[in-house]
Each structure stands twice: as structure tokens, then as C-alpha cells.
Amino acid sequence: MKISNSFAVLGSLALAAAFATNVYAQTTMNKDSMPGMDMSGMKMAPTDKGGMAGMNMPGMAMGTSATATATEGEVRKIDKENQKITLKHGDIKNLDMPGMTMVFKVKDAAMLDKVQVGSKVRFKAEKSDGAIVVTSVELAQ
Numbered sequence: 642m643k644i645s646n647s648f649a650v651l652g653s654l655a656l657a658a659a660f661a662t663n664v665y666a667q668t669t670m671n672k673d674s675m676p677g678m679d680m681s682g683m684k685m686a687p688t689d690k691g692g693m694a695g696m697n698m699p700g701m702a703m704g705t706s707a708t709a710t711a712t713e714g715e716v717r718k719i720d721k722e723n724q725k726i727t728l729k730h731g732d733i734k735n736l737d738m739p740g741m742t743m744v745f746k747v748k749d750a751a752m753l754d755k756v757q758v759g760s761k762v763r764f765k766a767e768k769s770d771g772a773i774v775v776t777s778v779e780l781a782q
């Protein structure tokens with residue numbers, strides 16, 4: 642019991658360190674394109690197994706800026722030929738869109754290589770020329 646507790650603490654510390662590094666990288670690299678720092682990428686998936694209670698830092702709250710924030714989703718269909726992906730997604734705050742299942746165009750077909758049908762993902766979607774385009778997608782952990 643004592644050992645596993647230590648592990649949980651170590652894990653939290655490691656994650657906190659990673660978190661700090663991530664924020665640093667984003668603020669230095671994306672100063673212009675990401676006002677208000679997008680930390681949503683660090684939000685833990687609900688499926689995470691225990692030990693994450695200590696990760697509830699205030700800074701990890703969802704961003705409120707109009708910049709695209711990461712949205713949780715699940716891949717339902719992948720259409721590489723047409724550069725499209727069907728996602729069952731949660732609320733997309735920057736687009737004022739409630740959760741639903743829909744088809745998105747992806748900015749880059751290569752983005753589709755890292756996901757599979759059934760993958761839980763975090764993605765960003767933005768309006769571009771009247772269409773909604775997924776600009777980034779990563780596997781949720």
C-alpha cells in the first residue's frame with residue numbers, strides 16, 4: 642500500500658512536470674496563435690485509472706477563449722480517400738456546437754494515419770471557408 646502510494650505521487654509529479662513543460666513550449670512557440678494558452682490538451686481522459694485526483698489543478702480548467710480548444714471524440718469512420726473522418730464528439734466550444742456524430746474534413750490526410758475506428762481522440766476543429774475542418778487530432782490517453 643505504501644509503495645503504491647509513492648508511485649501515485651511520483652506519477653503525479655512526473656505529469657506535473659510534463660504539464661509545465663508543455664505549457665512552456667506552447668507559450669513560447671504559439672504566443673501569437675494561441676492567446677490565453679491552450680492547456681486543454683492536458684486534460685485527462687475519464688477512463689484514466691485512479692491516482693489522478695491530485696491532478697485537479699486550477700490551471701487545467703478548460704480554456705474560455707475563442708481559439709479552438711481540444712474536444713473529446715471517438716472515431717466512427719475514416720475516409721482517407723476523401724480526407725474525411727466521422728467523429729462522435731463532445732461540445733465544440735469554439736464552434737458553439739453541441740455533442741453529436743458528424744463528418745469532418747481533415748486539414749491533412751496524414752492525420753488519419755494515427756487513428757483507427759474506435760480510437761478515443763482529442764481534436765481541434767475550426768471553421769475555414771464555411772466548412773468545419775479538423776486541424777489536429779491526437780489519441781486520448
Ligand SMILES: [Cu+2]
Pocket residue numbers: 730738739740741742743
Ligand atoms: Cu458536430
